[in-house]
Amino acid sequence: MTEPTAKPNAQAGSQSAIEANGNKPSNAPQGTVSDAQYPMTDAQEDDSAVVFDKAALLALFTVDSAVDTAHTVTSQVQTDASTDKDSVAAQRLALYRAQHERTRLLYMAPANTRPTYLVQTLKSQFVEYQQYLLAQQLDKRGLMDTDGLERLWQQLHVVDDIIADIVRHMPAQQPAGWQLTTQDGRNPLCFATIGRLKNTKPIFDQGSLNSYVLGHFGVSSFTYDRGYYIGHVVGYLFSCYFCAHLSISYSVTALAPEVVADYDYASLETPHMLRLLQGLDGYCKKRIYQLAVICARLSVFASDKRIERMLIAEVNDFDKKLQQQHLDVLLLQGLMPDSNDSTPLF
Structure with missing residues (x-):
């Protein structure tokens, strides 16, 4: 800072x-x-x-x-x-x-x-800062440039x-x-x-x-x-x-x-x-x-876009092609895994 x-x-x-x-x-x-x-x-x-x-x-x-x-x-x-x-x-x-x-x-x-x-x-009363804190809490995968944004908020006096x-x-x-x-x-x-x-x-x-x-x-x-x-x-x-x-x-x-x-x-x-x-x-x-x-950079609009990227990352947090291969193997065998089988379907 x-x-x-x-x-x-x-x-x-x-x-x-x-x-x-x-x-x-x-x-x-x-x-x-x-x-x-x-x-x-x-x-x-x-x-x-x-x-x-x-x-x-x-x-x-x-x-x-x-x-x-x-x-x-x-x-x-x-x-x-x-x-x-x-x-x-x-x-x-x-x-x-x-x-x-x-x-x-x-x-x-x-x-x-x-x-x-x-x-x-x-700073604490601004909706931009409140949305930044929310995005920071939701960022479980480290997708957000937290260090850069935090530095900018700490240096807000430049405004x-x-x-x-x-x-x-x-x-x-x-x-x-x-x-x-x-x-x-x-x-x-x-x-x-x-x-x-x-x-x-x-x-x-x-x-x-x-x-x-x-x-x-x-x-x-x-x-x-x-x-x-x-x-x-x-x-x-x-x-x-x-x-x-x-x-x-x-x-x-x-x-x-x-x-x-x-x-x-x-x-x-x-x-x-x-x-x-x-x-x-x-x-x-x-x-x-x-x-x-x-x-x-500090706007609610920018924070919302970051949260949207987090949402997409959660939806796509696995290898879809690999899951399709697993599914094709199961269908070829004509079998579905029983309840004790840990093979992921989706």
Whole structure:
């Protein structure tokens, strides 16, 4: 296990991260980023002056806290919702606001207050880590690269290193929205789920490594058979690299403006998307790719494939040709072995 190479600076790149989520710092150039994505209430304005300590910031990222926060924020809007569609839309909006506020508090925190290598602390709540432990327990034949994967999980702090580096290098950008669909309507990126699901398991906010990573660049969720991401273009690029590395068939389209009402984001046509990507330098793209590959190797999708290989190995744990020869000999003799005969039939 290697030691962390560098501690992320609480202020370095924080402006870009907040801008990607929709907040415009007072010294940001006019027209560069949008204003806050939702109007702040008096209570929120008072809360913004409160200094969070390290434990309080950490609590914002734990699954229990995230679930309680989402429940508190959405309870009122769910009561007022008249239809299931309205309820899902209200829950999605509340989730995005909670995700945005959590990221804002993290990046506005002083350097001595911001949790160091947060991702390593949260590891046990990620579905990717839980699925890895399951695969490790099932691997009775040593088919899985346990040493390599264990080393990667032990060095998970590099995820925070790369995120901090990307945030320092990514240009300011107004949040844009994308809709992601993948094969069989599944949720390989493990976005937080809302509403009815077609073919996937529920996932809590901050319950996956990918949702943690993308939370630094924007907001995200998954409903029925598609994912939604609003934020910086680096999150879009991460999702593309992730799916491509795992050979997952996917499609990304601009998120229509009316999909998430009362949330400020741009719906971009292909030429505008191209300009955004051209605004990223080669170094930043390479770091995003490295981050996506790490997450892909540790993904639930990859662990499921390893478990499938274990299943196939269990089915085929004997020499089939040899068993066919034994069977042919028995049939030629016109005899079947008695109960005391140890000759294997299958």
